[in-house]
Amino acid sequence: MTEEIIIAGFGGQGVLSMGKILAYSGIMQDREVSWMPSYGPEMRGGTANVTVIISDVRISSPVLTEYDTAIILNQQSMDKFEKDVKKGGLLIYDPNGIIRKPVRKDIDIYTIEGAKEAAKIGNSKTFNMIVLGAYLKVNPIVKMENVLKGLRKSLPERHHHLIPLNEKAIKMGAKKVNNVQKHCC
Amino acid sequence: MANNITPEEIIKKGKLVFSKTALMTDKVLSYCPGCGHGVVHRLTMEVIEEMGIQDKTIGVAPVGCSVLAYEFMNIDMQQAPHGRAPAVATGIKRAFPDKFVFTYQGDGDLAAIGTSETIHACNRAENIVIIFVNNGIYGMTGGQMAPTTLEGMKSSTSPYGRDIEMMGHPIKITEMVAGLPGVCFATRQAVHKPGLVRKTKKAIRKAFENQRDKKGTSIVEVVSNCNSGWKMTPVKSNEWLEENMLSFFPLGDIK
Amino acid sequence: MNEVKLMKGNEAIAEAAIRAGVDVYFGYPITPQSEIIEHLMLEKPHERTGMVVLQAESEIAAINMVYGAAACGKMAMTSSSSPGISLKMEGISYIAASELPCLIVNVVRGGPGLGTIQPSQSDYFQAVKGGGHGDYRLIVLAPSTVQEMADFVELSFELAFKYRNPVMILSDGIIGQMMEKVVLPPQRQRLSDEEVERRYKSWATTGKTADRERNIITSLELKPERQEQHNINLQDKYKKISENEIRYEEFNCEDADYIFVAFGSSARICQKAILIGKEEGYNLGLLRPISLWPFPSNIINEIADRVGGMLVVEMNAGQMVEDVLLAVNGKVKVKHFGRFGGMIPSPREVFIAIKQKIIGGKNGK
Numbered sequence A: 001m002t003e004e005i006i007i008a009g010f011g012g013q014g015v016l017s018m019g020k021i022l023a024y025s026g027i028m029q030d031r032e033v034s035w036m037p038s039y040g041p042e043m044r045g046g047t048a049n050v051t052v053i054i055s056d057v058r059i060s061s062p063v064l065t066e067y068d069t070a071i072i073l074n075q076q077s078m079d080k081f082e083k084d085v086k087k088g089g090l091l092i093y094d095p096n097g098i099i100r101k102p103v104r105k106d107i108d109i110y111t112i113e114g115a116k117e118a119a120k121i122g123n124s125k126t127f128n129m130i131v132l133g134a135y136l137k138v139n140p141i142v143k144m145e146n147v148l149k150g151l152r153k154s155l156p157e158r159h160h161h162l163i164p165l166n167e168k169a170i171k172m173g174a175k176k177v178n179n180v181q182k183h184c185c
Numbered sequence B: 001m002a003n004n005i006t007p008e009e010i011i012k013k014g015k016l017v018f019s020k021t022a023l024m025t026d027k028v029l030s031y032c033p034g035c036g037h038g039v040v041h042r043l044t045m046e047v048i049e050e051m052g053i054q055d056k057t058i059g060v061a062p063v064g065c066s067v068l069a070y071e072f073m074n075i076d077m078q079q080a081p082h083g084r085a086p087a088v089a090t091g092i093k094r095a096f097p098d099k100f101v102f103t104y105q106g107d108g109d110l111a112a113i114g115t116s117e118t119i120h121a122c123n124r125a126e127n128i129v130i131i132f133v134n135n136g137i138y139g140m141t142g143g144q145m146a147p148t149t150l151e152g153m154k155s156s157t158s159p160y161g162r163d164i165e166m167m168g169h170p171i172k173i174t175e176m177v178a179g180l181p182g183v184c185f186a187t188r189q190a191v192h193k194p195g196l197v198r199k200t201k202k203a204i205r206k207a208f209e210n211q212r213d214k215k216g217t218s219i220v221e222v223v224s225n226c227n228s229g230w231k232m233t234p235v236k237s238n239e240w241l242e243e244n245m246l247s248f249f250p251l252g253d254i255k
Numbered sequence C: 001m002n003e004v005k006l007m008k009g010n011e012a013i014a015e016a017a018i019r020a021g022v023d024v025y026f027g028y029p030i031t032p033q034s035e036i037i038e039h040l041m042l043e044k045p046h047e048r049t050g051m052v053v054l055q056a057e058s059e060i061a062a063i064n065m066v067y068g069a070a071a072c073g074k075m076a077m078t079s080s081s082s083p084g085i086s087l088k089m090e091g092i093s094y095i096a097a098s099e100l101p102c103l104i105v106n107v108v109r110g111g112p113g114l115g116t117i118q119p120s121q122s123d124y125f126q127a128v129k130g131g132g133h134g135d136y137r138l139i140v141l142a143p144s145t146v147q148e149m150a151d152f153v154e155l156s157f158e159l160a161f162k163y164r165n166p167v168m169i170l171s172d173g174i175i176g177q178m179m180e181k182v183v184l185p186p187q188r189q190r191l192s193d194e195e196v197e198r199r200y201k202s203w204a205t206t207g208k209t210a211d212r213e214r215n216i217i218t219s220l221e222l223k224p225e226r227q228e229q230h231n232i233n234l235q236d237k238y239k240k241i242s243e244n245e246i247r248y249e250e251f252n253c254e255d256a257d258y259i260f261v262a263f264g265s266s267a268r269i270c271q272k273a274i275l276i277g278k279e280e281g282y283n284l285g286l287l288r289p290i291s292l293w294p295f296p297s298n299i300i301n302e303i304a305d306r307v308g309g310m311l312v313v314e315m316n317a318g319q320m321v322e323d324v325l326l327a328v329n330g331k332v333k334v335k336h337f338g339r340f341g342g343m344i345p346s347p348r349e350v351f352i353a354i355k356q357k358i359i360g361g362k363n364g365k
């Protein structure tokens, strides 16, 4: 099993830390993992993305141009990465701010109202965990217990009191994820 | 609203208080919203425009957030290696003694890696203008400690605050070079308030006039913010600047 | 049990340096390697081991601080990325000439000039062929995983002290910035000053005691005869290193029809290209030089007897390919494929390149 994921959105949406928590969860499940971010000054308020690979064999290239899953959190990223999802692959996006919906027919598409749900929880920082919960519901590559262990590992000690809130957000994401298309052919 | 109204019609005569600086290009500034760099760019270009010396001016961009100054300043420019702008400017000025030459540099560029070039250009009385934006941090590379970082100030390479014993003192390089006979004008200004912006512009104007009058090196330090590197909102960073930077880096003419 | 952590390559180097008992680190920030000094500062190594970490005013100052500390017999290191490494070259030449052990890390970004902060391998020539002036060699190690970033720190110091020669870890922005699982080595104790004085008394400047001659660290020799002899001694040492310190990794080189030759992150991309090739019925392999100097010429020459051709994949315009061509010496077709200026080749692009440039019309076995 090798799962190749791109997570892409604005800097500040928690894209990189969501990838990190996912990668740490993979380690907790005894998998090989890699996490490769975009980096540079263009990230100042601009776009950010991270490639996360979780596998049960040694990981080859950490940099990819085709993905099993794309988690898309803004329009620029939709424009850039929709075409890079492998045939039969998975695309999850937050419709908030998306003006051009995905058009691919050969992939599975899900939506998660991450921004809206985060507002309901009353903490915009839970946004990325809601999206993560949505993804893990659709593709449970790591067990919830390992995600919680991953959270514990990747959050600094002083933020550990936030773990229950994050857990709640992940569960919320799992509940609210919405299938909009099953791939055809 | 009918779309055939021109901006000139909307802005009635006599009401126009500000328009885009003619010598700034149409490129969107790459600076973080709230950053002082943009203001200093504008002032420099206004002075060059008002003196009518666009066709005689060559600027030198540093390595730092303002590395892309040449994208925004509508004049001929060269981009120097990190810290070497005063040497590059020397080359230009010696090759073209009658042109106007200036460097635009950050504190890391001018006062760390480029200290030697700064001091020696000043000591040779190179007839150039040095515009020195001091934000107390390395903005471009993500907020590391600069030679001007204040005691106790946090940065990514002084995460527990600048420790003088381990990391040395913040440096007042403008005062240092003011002691050199080659420097004719050394001043420290700021741009976080309208009144200070006007003063800074006057200082930059004076520096370019010194160059016209072949008086030697002029250095205009501008104490500025780096809201991203300081991890503050723009407003908070300006307050912080006022409360902390200015007591160590007092404003005014030094020479 | 050893600790497993998720770390960036840059952080892994920094943490491994603390654990290897490194005495001093001197550096200057530059993307994409600033996390090395940032991690060191965060970790308070002066409290953990007594290690000194100093942000220098420039790369030139940093490498000369390394020169001074290394000449005292201490474990000294610095790190930078391409433009900063260019500035260090004068100091590196002096350190090599003075036969001092130290570690220099280059997390390469695209050049020339200020270039880009994105990953590249365009400093291969600079690292293995000189860079600074004079006839000298660095031992150059090219990690391709975060684990190797950590492991090569201790290895580098082992080699540096064994041969009294500077060692360079030639990494790039991908391996520096990416996070992977890493098993950290256990904490080693730093040598005491007394131990340093005892071990390195034949050469280190630790203060002249009555029982030994003065130790002078210099690279100056005005008499050409003696300077020639110094060069001959250096060359003898380099020959010994070439005989003993070659490192490489093979993937399916035993029965591949064609192979890639690639180092560092390019080798990772080639591994994926091999998988793509397998799906399409091609039997491909990879030879990954780990020591770029000394270069694994012999094994490449041997493999040339078995395969139909080699594609050298690099994130540069063709540098290591020259060493592969020398090693193969005309036995089989060798071609280069590269992306540069901060562009990263995709595995599929690399696979298409080997088909077009090496395999030609023929299909796999």
Ligand SMILES: Cc1ncc(C[n+]2csc(CCOP(=O)(O)OP(=O)(O)O)c2C)c(N)n1
Binding pocket: B063, B064, B065, B066, B082, B105, B106, B107, B108, B109, B110, B133, B135, B137, B138, B139, B140, B141, B146, B226, C028, C029, C030, C031, C059, C083, C084, C087, C114
């Ligand atoms: C030789 C070299 N060393 C290091 C760097 C990395 N670098 C780029 S900008 C910079 C510091 C910029 O800080 P400053 O001059 O204070 O300007 P600011 O970005 O704060 O405006 C550094 C260290 C480089 N580009 N070249």
Ligand code: SF4
Binding pocket: B030, B031, B032, B034, B035, B036, B037, B065, B135, B139, B140, B225, B226, B227, B228, B229
């Ligand atoms: S990082 Fe700092 S200096 Fe650079 S543009 Fe942003 S606020 Fe300005």
